[in-house]
Amino acid sequence: MNIGRRHFGKGIAAVGGFGLPALVSGAAEAQRNADTLRVVFRDSVPNIDAYYNNQRTGLILAHQAWDGLVHRDPETFNIVPALATEWTQVDSTTIDFTLRRGVKFHDGSDFSADDVVYTLNTVSKPEARVATPSNYSWIDNVEKTGDFGVRLRMKRPTPAALEYLALVGPIWPKAYRERVGLEGYARAPIGTGPYRITRVDSASIVEYERFDGYYEGGPKGRPAIRKITARFVTDAATELTELLAQRVDWIWNMNPDQIPNVSRLPTLQTLRQESMRVGYLMLDAVGRSGADNPMTKLKVRQAVSHAINRESMAERLVGGGSRVPPAPCFPSQFGCDGDAAVRYDYNPARARELLAEAGYPNGFDIELTSYVQPRQWSEAVQSYLQAVGIRARLNMLQVSALIQRAWRGELAMSMGSWGSYSINDVSAFLPNWFGEGSLDDYSRDPEVHRLLAEGGASSDADTRKRAYSAAIRRITEQAYFLPLHTYVNTYAFSRQLEFKAFPDELPRFYLAKWK
Template sequence: MHLRSLLAGVMLAVLAGSAPALAGKADDTLRVTLRDAIPNVDPYYNTQAAGLIIAIHVWDTLLIRDPETFELKPGLALEWKLVDDRTTEFKLRPDVKFHDGEPFTADDVVYTLNTIIADKKVATPSNYTWIEKAEKVDDLTVRVIAKKPFPAALAYLSSITPIWPKAYREKVGAEEFAKKPIGTGPYKIAAIDSSGEIRLERFDDYFAGSPKGKPAIRNIVFRAVADPTTQMAELIGGKADWIQDINADQFESLSKLPTVKTLRAEVQRIAYVNLAGGGRDNPDSPLKNIKVRQAIFHAIDRETMAKQFMPGGSGVPDIVCFDTQFGCDQSKAVHYDYDPEKAKALLAEAGYPNGFDTELYTYLTPSWGGAIQNYLKAVGINATIQQQAVAAVIKAAQEGKTPLAIAAWSGFGINEVSPYLQYFFTGNVLDQARDEEIHKLVDAGGSTNDEAARLKAYNEAFHLISERAHFLPLFSYVKNYGMSKDLNFKAFKDDWSRFYLATWN
């Protein structure tokens, strides 16, 4: 059924007084639908944005970032200080319990950090390679030691480093822990069923003084619904209370329904095309030629894509970063105008006057991939689209099988550029450029406490990334949300959906 017909049918039902009642408020259960299933809810073993959302509800970090100001506030740690240029000491809260009732101590922090830095199965190792080790001073004091000065340490420890329960995880093992995990967060996982539905219950013994606060809503149910039209139908029909990523052309129609309310908010997420200039997929790949990559940059009309796919204030940056982040300076990048004739000329200069065949991997909205496919075809590049699930695209990228990949970046909510640079330009499994000069600059910027030296290194790295056409930002996100009229939900700039702050009317 087309969305217009669906909306028309539901509108008639509403006007006739026969629309279904929304059940979320009635049984104090918030029903959230996500586009992608989460194969492993343990946050260290998935790279999906949805996985991070589960994580902030079930687990806590040493520090917790204020979503409005980005200020770091006490989380599992009450106090912290720099002992030397590589060592940070944390004084832990004495009143924190895990969901099984066991107390949280320094042993849990030491176990978590020392385990993840040694585990080759961790999904995003670049987030933790800076850690040398963690040491226990006493039951409520721990030290985290970096391999070398790492000025972003506190930012990483405040967002993407949740703490495991040592005793429980050692007892049940990693595989069972992923099926029945526990943390210290404001919600506990009540069940994960075979269909991938994840049920959370409010943890009534959650520690006082947490910046997250005590949740108002008792239960949350997360379900994966891949089809956007089905998501819409479930929201309209009362089976779901919250959806996101509503297509722009559907947003206004949905806003007119009396049982639903909508929200539009600019968030720190950027759609991009990553080009395999290092030739991991093919040692003879045309993408190894800088002129071919620059041709692709000129071939895509990013401004039109932003207006068409992200109305409401989307920007078109030249580098993947956000103005609030340390190290982000768009003026340091090379700008590429939309110029298909120049793209054709560059392809001819590179030895491909008739273009070439390639593959374009994506998990994002199919129309985005279709638009890029058409832009490339117009200059002679025939790109076959590989539309796959998030996990499949990430796996293919890690294996070096994605000549071109469309995806989105939000930076794990860390308010500086190092996560992006560490993730894509340090020679790891997601580095498609394999550019040693950029690698050295990223390393230099991430391993000194000298702010001026950091900025210099990051600016030079971003200039080379753009000049050598390794990574093309498409547009920033303006997110469209739909929700029950009974739900109070606030969107934040970092694109983390904090349902523990949501309330019913």
Template sequence: MPRVVSRPATRSKENQSLAVIPPFRICDPLPFDTSTLPFGDDGMGIKGFARSIALLSLFSSFSALAGKADDTLVYASDSEPENISPYHNDLREGVILGRLIWDNLVYRNPDNGQYEPMLATSWKQVDDTTIDFQLREGVKFHNGDPFTADDVVFTLNYVVSPESKVVTVQNVDWIKSAEKLGDYSVRLHLKKPFPPALEYLSNAVPMFPKKYFEQVGIAGFSRKPIGTGPYKVTAIATGEGVKMDKNPDYFKDSPQGQPKIGHINFRVIADAETRLAELMTGGIDWTWRVAPDQAENLKAMPNLVVTSGATMRIGFLILDARGTSSADSPMKHLKVRQAINYAINRDGLASQLVGGESKPLQVACYPGQFGCDTTAATVYNYDPAKAKALLAEAGYPNGFETEIFAYRDRDYVEAIIGNLRAVGINAKLRYLKYAALRDQQRGGKVPMSFQAWGSFSILDTSASAGTWFKGNPDDNIKDPQVQGWLQNADNALDPQVRKDNYRKALQRISEQAYWAPLFNYSMNYAYVSDLNFKPYPDELPRFVLSSWK
């Protein structure tokens, strides 16, 4: 399998920035051969890095204010959300920003999984489809406006309205409406019983400011967002990142405590080697998605810390089972889809490329989610001979040509392409920005795509299989049986009934080979040694909990 070197970025088309604040710039591509670095192709050791340090500082055009001395945490990733509004992007980078800028009604404690009061101080289940919330008084938005029931009612009614154009409909399509009971009390009406309501409210349903949003609209809100969260935005530069300052008026009883770091900057740095070079020379303080071999080299550096762990993000292929991408699409044939599943070396992907605690995956959900029954899956072991036989039975004894779309993890996709080529399927890579790929996928124009999904950190199968197979915009399969079982599972109050319906849905998804589930991700984080940082399996870096040593 190919060695991991770098991962291209996913870039947004949006071109808005705050003109009143000079945008900060990312590091230019390094004007020297990065193979001389300790993470380069020649495997050179850490000792040989001394000369490269001087070169990097000489040629880098970025002067970063990073680190403990400036009370500024600079974190970097390879992608940026298409829109900073948490309802209008579904990239993990957007989820991270959302947790810094906005608050939810409910907080799920990441250490014990308990639901705790956040913007709501208490809640009561009135009946199967009604929840009353008592709201916290004295909370202010970043512009000084008070947080009241009007903001909650506005947010909940806005996100379920057609004009909102929420990207991940599954996160809110269980909400019917909200009504104001008093200045600090709200009633939430559900369309049907929905047992994971608090799980969603604590993760994917942040509160917006009614007055400000109605003044500026989604376009203005995206350029200059306002929330109640622990950090407030001071600058946005598309393609470069976001600057944030600690919110001095953050409410004192927040379950996540007070922000401890004065400034947090998010930087978009496309190239993996450039990110690591910036980390080693003080341009950034934190990054992630570090390749296993690079992580091992970084562990030898005394001023850096590398931590690793499994995450709930899963990688998978979506196969065009309905044949919408072309009239003669081979993906319409069950045996072709099964052949693709048998052709892929999941064990090799998990152990050799993803590394760490990654495990092969056979089911269309994350095993730690409620209702994710791994025994429901058909087991497609790596068997190229069986894949070739199935292709021949389907009428493709010599294989066929197709396309595979992707937006991230090019090295993983290239390994998959190699597996497919070995059985006669020649897949041409179409590498797009995430938003462009999502539009193509939803438009039924993609024969096969590599995707990754973190379920918005929601520990319920409704957020994984439900997002992709329940008739929502991301459901390209539109299997009425699967949709029915998933709907039943979402609305049943009896936990066992929920599990039984999820199992039926997952079993059919697997038998029909609508997907080729591949692996769960394992994450390598690298950061400066004077930063207190704790990773969590839900793949949500909680910088509000971080501090300087």
């Protein structure tokens, strides 16, 4: 699911055997002359406002058009100024920000402290019903200390506060947002970023134009490319066909099997980069989908964990340096203690023994719901489960449809991925799946809730590590959640495009340029 969530499309037949329009080298040149970068995604977003979707595509689209108080440098991960030029940690729960003067929103209105106070106080309240409340629940209140000064108070020490503000804290224009409301803002949003959005159709297209009023000293700089057109298509075959026919300049996460074929073409190039995204299998331990769900039994969940050859999936299906995280988080995140995790090796014989001990000597039938593409990744999990007697009916859904079913508590076993909004702290991973009140929590374990609250209530590194390590130990002992592999992004784009990928899985089109 970040924006966290993302799906990958299945591949098509080898390029050489696929009927495609003739490749015309002049087409790409004409597009470069038009100075419009054409990109395609496979998952449309229900709301372009980043606060109201938790899909990775939504985060990417918003990142081009909005800025937050601070910015995270993609090379160093250092926090640098954006809408705030300076900040001071007053105490463990208070930060004072000095705001940048002379910033304009895309409609020409002036940015000030009122916009910051309005935005952060709105999204941190439960009644805002944002897509990922845990991203903002640490905020107590924000008050104005002057026209260009604000004080942010936290409910508890939050060491990753600046990362959240950098990656998932875009600032709304107060007067405009109040006037048009949530739905009006989604149809015609404005921000302070390097691109302004000129058209939104959440089902098909988002169009951008360079914002020549982007503030001096802005961390994203002035884009080299004047316009961006982002279209949504339904499947990977269409996406790849559009790229090969030169109707698209950039795609990502095509089937890795297609890399050799695409790389041989004189008009295209490919690039791979491991990301902070983790593929997972979520098991309904608490019985939200029904008290008779076999996943409520610990030995069944342990059997599932032993049944899947995750190392093989990472090496042979994902490739590109993918690895199996031992803990339910990305290894580089603060607090992601792999040594604390109980590990489950690939052992189908042990899986069958555990199923028999749990009362299922002949296995059982269950629904496996997934949005993960290529489809063969989901089918591989289905096949491993089948081999030990778990007859999983694979139900492939769009990302948004699976999210809605998950939040309604309908999924006994679900497969997806989580990118933590690219925040390099375990507080962006564990609370989403195991935190008290989370709609994605399928374990509802009071002990895990307590440990996550303890880890999130301290600014002391050792205290946080101890709490998060204990939570990881409990989560893995109980086999609530099985991390399958890290994701490796596969990019394919025009050879006339200069594009750089970063490990935080956030394409920055404002840094791209034509060669």
